Amino acid sequence: MRRVYADNNATTRVDDRVIEEMLPLFNRIYGNPSSMHTFGAEAEKKMRQARERVAEFIKADPSEIVFTGCGTESDNTALFGTLEAYPDKKHIITTKVEHPAVLNPCQLLAKKGYSVTFLSVDSEGMLDLDELRDSIRDDTAIVSVMYANNETGVIFPVEEIVEIVKERGVVLHVDAVQAAGKTPLDVRKLNVDLLSLSGHKIHAPKGVGALYIRRGTKLRPVLVGGHQEKGRRGGTENLPSIVGFGKACELAAEHLPEMNSRVRAMRDRLQEGLLRAIPDAYVNGEESPRVPNTLSIRFEYVEGESILLLLDREGIAASSGSACTSGSLEPSHVLRAMGIPYTSVHGSIRLSLSRFNTDEEIDYILEKFPPIISKLREISPFAQAAPIPKKA
């Protein structure tokens, strides 16, 4: 059976060139980078190169890159590390549409006595910058916002956010996990304090991430142990994955133009094709700037898990804003924050592409998708209650 992977915001295929670069780290260059012998020195050299590659990818200095175990660890370190460094400041600002790696720590901190402002978004997933400006207080310790949303692909106006936040001298953390490799990142120009990255979203293996910490930013370590990462993150480094991450960053920069041309064209064709073939379908965040690989589309009268199961039967991998797919009963907090009615939140599907997708695959999705929605609408009591207008 044909298999089409269109769930690249969940995770990505590791690039063969990344694997190749990693392999010697398992059985030849296996020293501990901290060790005082040649084995250690060889490993250290590899790690330095990886750090330089990651730094180059976001235009940082290598000394400003701390390797972590995942994007979630980067986000948690940014939040908890900043709050530890500013014990007198008890206010946090974030948004309602953050990834759980930011949202859940913030909710936990709210329970522990911190005051947390969750900024709202409009129906297109966009922030109200005046609300941000008005929310900043003298005791605001950190503002944490995402660069691009994992579900809708909507890009926040980070440059304007920086301007507002820096004017008040507050620490700014940007979760750029879903922006990396899809839009150019330049921390110098952006002037953010902290920025999270994750390896497995850009064709590196799972289990490695990075936190950019602008020189001079006060941050307490969260993982306390050995002196690795200059005392900023204890624990022996996951060297093979770090090396893979370095290579993946280099490749992501190389493929960025392709992402914004060929991949974007595939996404746009997918979007137009589905909208044309399926009535009562809408794109989430259509009016906002979006990363080029992501399509979040909602279908009235049907439920997401059913769609995913039928897509999977055709070999197509996607994801959904539906509650049923996650094991929780609450559907996507992102789509709900956008004020999208419950009904169509349940019927929202995310298709996310990568450079490994092809035009033939888009044709295949466009062929298989519409009959699935028709089939489910035949079963649905709502489709009959509200007759589907036939589009020309």
Add this chain to the structure above:
Amino acid sequence: MWDYSEKVKDHFYNPRNVGVIEDPDGVGEVGSLACGDMLKLMFKLDDEGKIADVKFQTFGCGSAIASASALTEMIKGKTLEEVSRITNRDIAEYLGGLPEQKMHCSVMGREALEAAIANYRGEKVAAEEGEIVCECFGVTDKAIERAIKENGLTTVEQVTYYTKAGGGCGKCHDKIQGIIDRVIKDTGGGIWRVQPERKKMTNIQKMKLIEETIENEIAPALRKEGGDIELIDVVEDKVIVALRGKCTQCLLSGWTVQNFVQAKLREFVSAEIVVEEAKE
């Protein structure tokens, strides 16, 4: 990814009896779009009072569609009296099991069936009565209590899996725990030792198991105290026994029947067992 049984997949990919009956005898509608699943079940009876035709429409996940489809297959050709005994566990078992987090789909099936029967009889549905406990999903204390009893649930998490109650904001978790505690207290905890995944037995198998349980698990303890027990009859889930020997003079014989004999039979045979003393 959910580990759905082959039968669930079959019913999801090829749902049976989808559609509408123009002039149904009974219609049941449960769930809502907001909750993420909804089921509309309708049936038509023949001259003998058996379900001649049944159709459904559903908005929901794979297991919701499969549960509804399975239910229509289970009830076709049966009398309302017969189908009113179907529990959510029967639906789940018919499908070769459901992931525990998805058990609420089988409960929705049973609720729709009840609503349809009530609609035919012009009655109110039991689950609609009672006080709303979970406001997010509109679940009543009665519905929660019933799911606890029928499925031997012991935790708030399980109640959420079976009824959705508590799956939203979480404010009602204490109330749900309170209902669990109360049901455990009221029933002496007997139903909680039941294995929910127990296979369906034929009547012969059930009678044999009741006999064995009395002989091996119940009688020895009574004999030690100079008493004894005799199995008189089994009528569906009703087990009639007679206490013998010293038990007959015991002031606590009623307690023994309820809290020992019945509890043991519920533990080893079925949670539905009701034990009565023979009137001689």
